[in-house]
Amino acid sequence: MSDSTTGAAALTIPPWIKKTLSTAITVIFTILGLLFVTFMIGRVMPVDPVLAVIGERATQAQYDATYIALGLDKPLLVQFGIYLGDVLQGDFGRSIRTGKQVSEDLARAFPATMELATLGTLIGVVIGVPLGVLAAVKRGSWIDQIARLVGLVGYSMPIFWLGLMGLLVFYGILGWVAGPGRVGIFYQGIVQPQTGLLLVDSLLQGQFAVFRDAFSHIILPASLLGYFSLAYISRMTRSFMLEQLSAEYVTTARVKGLSEWEVVWRHAFRNIRIQLITVIALAYANLLEGSVLTEIIFAWPGIGQYITTSLLANDMNSVLGGTVVIGVIFVALNIFSDLLYRFFDPRSK
């Protein structure tokens, strides 16, 4: 009797393993699908992949040889299998525009995008969270109205236009910040890339002049992205806080005679921390996307600019490679926020 029960207990899989497994399967399916979509986009392209490699003036024999070498004579599913194998080894093919491996280009462009998006999210969190909390605590007051207005404008403003206006005012008229680009021409090549994040590298190597110049370049695009994540973060913070402040334990804490500061920050805010982290992860993912247009405006050498310039040059390998990388990061951040929420919030169990 007792034997059989212990046997059964040993066989039941703990729920967290089940959850992890099902999440892993979902992730694998999503990424496979993502690759399939980009693969199909590459196949229905009006650009002939063979001509893109050998040029317009090649002979028919060369054309046929390349056609077979690229595997275009094989069935679509086999082609997808080959593509999958290449991508899993980090091989996105060669970029026609730069002449280098796409993976190499992406590895160089990615830190620039990451630097921008990270600083943007930081700005969004530092201003957005307190603004959201204040708006919830003083609901209906002028600060709540301001938070609402900030959000509304953030959701309605074309990001590329706001970037241009920022350049016009702060660079063109006031001259407070540096113009487009990542670092001034006199400072280029001084700092050896270590992490690829220019602000971090210049500090590590003690190049403070480079740091100052790079900071003066990044602050405007980062503030711009920060504003958009601020609009989202403050709105979410406000609604989370409103939910907590109407709970009974808050009333209890007040009746107990705690100061308003303690009620808000020690009690209510503590309970929204996990929800907030998931929101911040999503905001970060959104900034990666928002950076496409921002990078164009500010001539920022990141992934967004890489995809767009490649697109205009009909360089499909680069476009699809960049799309896959951004898509995978997007999925990863979504899963991360989801997992965080599920594992650390006791209420969701």
Place this chain on the structure above:
Amino acid sequence: MNTPTEPTTLRAWLLAETPTSRRQARAASWYQGWLTLRSNPLTMIGLIILVFIIVCAILAPVLATHDPFAQNLGERLKPPGFDGHIFGTDSLGRDIYSRLLYGARISIYIVLLVAMVAPLLGLIIGTVAGYAGGWADVVLMRITDIFLAFPRLVLALAFVAALGAGIENAVLAISLTAWPPYARIARAETLTIRNSDFIAAIRLQGAGPMRIVTRHIWPLCISSLVIRVTLDMAGIILTAAGLGFLGLGAQPPSPEWGAMISEGRKYLLDYWWVATIPGLAIFAISLAFNLLGDGMRDVLDPKGGQ
């Protein structure tokens, strides 16, 4: 003895406690919605801006002071107010004010097309998945999740790359990235309706799945979809403008607002108005849609308020 008093005004007829006909009941519910909408000043501001832009778009040929495509290189990059050019001229000497009016037509055209194509696509996929259940449901929802996993603008860029630049292709690309949320909503609604008694009754009367889905499930999904569409319209405007700005949407010499900004970008520091004015127009229309969307949600979905 108790003859119902005939309502004297239209307002009284609309607000009658006990409607006497189906028509009156329906009109009354519309009127109630309108009253809720009207009580919110922000919503009304949004509505007024939107109506203003639509009127501008319709009356563009009447209101325009110049031909939006006529170039005049002698008067290029003139400031606002110069010689009858209300908003100045662009780098080819075209009148920005007239181009804005015609550009409004393009923006509204894009929004309307996407707002019809994307929800319809989502509605079909979502209701089929929800009603069929089983494998069809699993497969369709997986596909939906995959599309949700892409950042929208990046996916739209890739689609435009495959389809080629142009307004219609931009519409298609935006629709192809915008449908997944609608599919999810439609599926959720279908799941709640599917097992209700009235569907069973219709099925017993011999209705096939096609008829049940299109005649009985679709109408009940519409209101949630409409809420979502009005909330999404600003996003559609911004994505379309972004594509236009990148040179992947409307092609020159089309007066699309995003493309106009892109053109003015080259002259930003010296001739600020060329890029600034179309941006204000985009901001105005997407703000209007956001304000209106919030208000519409309060009317159509009272449980989702706040």
